[in-house]
Every structure is written in structure tokens, then in C-alpha cells.
Amino acid sequence: MELRGVTKEYPGGVQALAGIDLGIERGELLAIVGPSGSGKSTLLHIVGTLDRPTSGAVHLAGHDVASLGDRRLSALRAQHIGFVFQAFHLAPGATARDNVADGLLYTGRPRSVRRRMAAEALERVGLADRMDHRPHQLSGGQKQRVAIARAVVGAPDLLLADEPTGALDTASGEAVMRLLHDLNADGATIAVITHDTEIADSLPRQVRIRDGRVVADTVRTADAKAGVSAC
Ligand code: ADP
Numbered sequence: 001m002e003l004r005g006v007t008k009e010y011p012g013g014v015q016a017l018a019g020i021d022l023g024i025e026r027g028e029l030l031a032i033v034g035p036s037g038s039g040k041s042t043l044l045h046i047v048g049t050l051d052r053p054t055s056g057a058v059h060l061a062g063h064d065v066a067s068l069g070d071r072r073l074s075a076l077r078a079q080h081i082g083f084v085f086q087a088f089h090l091a092p093g094a095t096a097r098d099n100v101a102d103g104l105l106y107t108g109r110p111r112s113v114r115r116r117m118a119a120e121a122l123e124r125v126g127l128a129d130r131m132d133h134r135p136h137q138l139s140g141g142q143k144q145r146v147a148i149a150r151a152v153v154g155a156p157d158l159l160l161a162d163e164p165t166g167a168l169d170t171a172s173g174e175a176v177m178r179l180l181h182d183l184n185a186d187g188a189t190i191a192v193i194t195h196d197t198e199i200a201d202s203l204p205r206q207v208r209i210r211d212g213r214v215v216a217d218t219v220r221t222a223d224a225k226a227g228v229s230a231c
Contacts, residue, residue, distance in 0.1 A: 008042050029204050031199065031203040032193045041162070044162055082156035086167050089147065095134055118149070140168050141173075144172070148176070159189065162193045
């Protein structure tokens with residue numbers, strides 16, 4: 001994923017992003033961190049290809065997003081990007097297993113295969129014994145683990161987690177962050193969007209944004225291959 005000179009202006013003249021350069025490499029675990037109003041959600045929408053920039057370029061897996069129509073872009077997004085949101089966004093009437101299996105609908109795989117893959121993903125997040133529970137029968141932390149299983153079941157190239165611990169108590173939040181670290185150790189590329197500097201500090205790379213600009217891009221030296229870079 002590569003952003004070059006990305007700006008976003010909303011109607012009324014609000015410049016939410018004022019020229020963002022950002023590259024995300026395979027296998028990274030990074031935080032995009034900034035205070036409220038700094039442009040995080042706007043950036044998440046553009047990195048997630050849910051919205052298009054006013055100017056600048058966005059490349060995803062070798063594709064120039066601007067050159068794709070909405071249908072091609074939706075297909076590319078489904079194939080390459082998994083989303084996790086603060087509020088879980090699970091289907092209330094469906095079991096954990098069906099919620100996760102629905103993450104594979106776009107693949108056209110038969111239902112039996114989707115359900116088998118969903119079971120494996122739920123095992124991966126430690127919920128093998130909760131497959132048939134519906135969201136209201138799960139704790140907040142368990143719901144978020146179901147949402148993470150749904151986001152990763154199709155093995156996306158990039159997992160975008162928007163304030164994934166924002167609705168959780170401390171212990172559940174720590175468990176979710178441990179899970180994200182484990183998935184990253186297994187090869188997943190993960191960007192966590194957060195206003196919480198403690199969470200950001202716990203990740204190998206932090207991209208700090210303020211007033212729609214990247215003000216620092218730091219690789220923790222213990223994890224660094226290339227040291228610290230600042231923009
Ligand atoms: P954050 O997620 O860091 O709180 P946002 O990306 O939501 O920041 O917002 C960045 C700026 O853009 C803010 O000034 C906000 O008020 C403005 N903004 C966000 N969404 C819209 C919108 N749909 N229309 C107009 N202004 C918006």
C-alpha cells in the first residue's frame with residue numbers, strides 16, 4: 001500500500017488531509033496515531049479504499065486506485081483488505097461461525113468450505129468453544145475476536161483495525177492487542193488506527209498524524225532494520 005501526496009478536502013473547505021506520504025510494507029505492524037480531528041478516520045477510509053482522495057495517488061497491491069471503477073475497486077478491497085472496527089459490526093442474528101463465514105462470501109466458495117475456514121479462523125483467535133454463540137452471548141473481547149477472525153479468514157494483505165480496543169475493558173483490550181501481535185508474527189500486515197499513545201508505543205512502527213499531516217514516522221529501534229526515520 002502506497003500513498004503519495006494524498007489530500008482530502010470535505011465540502012465547506014475542511015482540509016482533513018494535507019499531503020500524506022505513507023508506505024505500508026508486507027509484514028508490518030504499525031500504529032496510525034493522532035488526536036481527535038487529526039484526520040485518522042479520513043486516512044483509514046482512503047487507505048481502506050472506501051473513499052478516494054481529492055488529490056494524490058493511492059496504490060494497492062500494484063493497482064492505481066484512481067484508475068479503477070467502483071466495482072473493480074470493491075472486488076480489490078474484498079480480496080486485499082480486512083477491517084476491524086471499534087464497534088465490532090457483527091450481524092446480531094448470526095452465530096460467530098456464520099459471521100466469520102460471511103467474510104468469505106465474495107470468494108464464491110461453497111458454504112461448507114466457508115464454514116470450515118470460519119471454524120479454523122475462530123480456533124486461531126481462541127474461540128473454538130464459542131462457534132455457535134450469537135453476538136449477544138459473547139463478551140466485548142470475544143466479539144472483537146470474532147470480528148478479527150472475520151477480517152483475516154480470507155487472508156487479506158492488509159488488516160485495518162480502527163480503535164480495536166476502544167470499546168473494551170483493559171484486560172480484553174490487552175488480549176486483542178496480543179492477538180494482533182500473534183497474527184503479525186504469523187505474517188499478517190496490520191495497521192492499527194488509534195488516539196491512544198500507549199497502544200501506539202507498543203507497536204513496532206508509529207505514524208503520527210496531526211492536522212492532516214504525518215509529523216513523525218518512527219520505527220522502534222528494537223524492531224528496526226533501518227533505524228528511525230522522521231518526516
Ligand atoms: P479523526 O479520525 O482523527 O478524529 P477525522 O478524519 O474524522 O479525524 O476528521 C478530520 C477533519 O475533517 C476534522 O476537522 C473533521 O471535522 C473533518 N471532517 C471529517 N469528516 C467530515 C465530513 N464528512 N465533512 C466535513 N468535514 C469532515
